[in-house]
Amino acid sequence: MLLTQGEIDNAAAALSTVMRRTPMIASRVLAEKIGCDVWLKCENLQRTGSFKPRGAYLRISRLSGQERARGVVAASAGNHAQGVAWSAEQLGITSRVYMPTGAALPKIAATKAYGAEVVLEGSTVDEALIAARRFSEETGAVLIHPFDHPDIVAGQATVGVEILDQMPDVDAIVVPLGGGGLLAGIAAAVKRKRPDVTIIGVQAAQAAAWPRSLADGHPVAAISMNTMADGIAVARPGDVPFAHISELVDSVVTVSEESLSTALLLMLERAKLVVEPAGAAAVAAVTAGRLELAGKVCVVVSGGNIDPLLLSHVTTHGLTAAGRFLTVTATVSDRPGGLIALLELLRDRGASVVDVVHSRVADDLYLDEVQVTVSVETRGPEHQREVRRALSEAGFLRE
The missing domain is CATH 3.40.50.1100 (Rossmann fold)
Known part of the structure; x- marks a missing residue:
C-alpha cells in the first residue's frame, strides 16, 4: 500500500500548475525556545486555507x-x-x-x-x-474520502516534495495528525529520498487515536473526541495512512488544549499568521517542550480556517494559559473605599483591570463584606504569582 517514488512524482507534476507553492518562513521565536533553526511550512496560505x-x-x-x-x-x-x-x-x-x-x-x-x-x-x-x-x-x-485513499495521500505528499526542495538540509519535520493523510504523504515523499530525516506526528490529547493504534498494530477508534482542533478530530485512523505512518514515521506525540491555544496565540502575535487550532498542533508540540530536536526543523502549519468567534475564545484561552490573563475572587470591605483599595493594589502591581463583578451572596461572607471577581491582564506566570501574593498578603484572598 506504500506510495512509490513514481506515484509521488506524478502527483507533483499533476498539481504543479494548480496548487500554490506555499512559503517556508523562518521562526525566530520557536528557534529561541528550542535552540534549533526552525522554519514554518505555511499550508494555511494554500488555496482554500489548508493543504x-x-x-x-x-x-x-x-x-x-x-x-x-x-x-x-x-x-x-x-x-x-x-x-x-x-x-x-x-x-x-x-x-x-x-x-x-x-x-x-x-x-x-x-x-x-x-x-x-x-x-x-x-x-x-x-x-x-x-x-x-x-x-x-x-x-x-x-x-472523496478525506484521507483514506492512495490519491489523497499522494496529493498531500507534494507538501513533502516542496519541503525537501525548499529546505534540502532539513533534519526533522513536525506535522499535525488527524486521519493521517498529510503525515503519511509527507513521510512517503521525504523518507524515500532522506531516510535520515526525523518525522513526528502531533495529535490533540483529547482526540488521540494514533498512539493506541500504533501500539496495537492496527487502527483503533478513539474514545474521546473533545478538542478545539476540529480539523484533526478523527475517531479512527485510515488504513492507507496507517500503512505509511506505522512504517515510516518516527514518533507520534499529543498536546493539551492549553498548548494548542498558546501556540495559536504565538502564531498570531509573533509570526503574524492566522492559524486554526488543528493547524497549530505541530507548533504546540514544539513550544510545549514535548520533543527532542536538533539541527534544522520544519514545522508544518496545516490550516488557517478559523471562525472569528472561535478565534476570540481561543485567544482568551491562550492568554490565560500563557499567564497573560488572570481572574481572581477577592473579599473586600462593603464600605466606601473597599473596592478602591483592591483596585489600587492591582494598579501598583502593574495589573490592568479588564472586568469587575460584585456579589453579596456567598456562604463565607460576613455582613460587611462583598465578594469581587476581578479579571486583569498580566505579563506572564511570574507576574501572576506576584499579584496573587500581594492580594493574599493584603487579606483580599481567603485560602
Missing part, C-alpha cells in the same frame, strides 16, 4: 468521464469540504458535502461559495461520513 485541495484535486482529476458525470460527495468539518468543493468547481463537477451540525459557519459559507451543496448531518465528522457513504451508494456519486 486539503492537494489530495482532493488529485483524486477528483483522476475520475473517469462516467464518474465525473455522477458527481462527487464528501464529509468534513470544513477544510476537506472546501478542498473538495473548490476542486470540483475547477474541474466542472457537481459536489455535495456533508458537514456536522456544529461546523463553523464561515467554513459552511466558504464551502457553499466554492459551489458545493452542503448538507448538515450528525454531530461528528464520522457521523457525516456515514451519511456521505449512504448518498454515494444511493446515487453513484463518488465518495
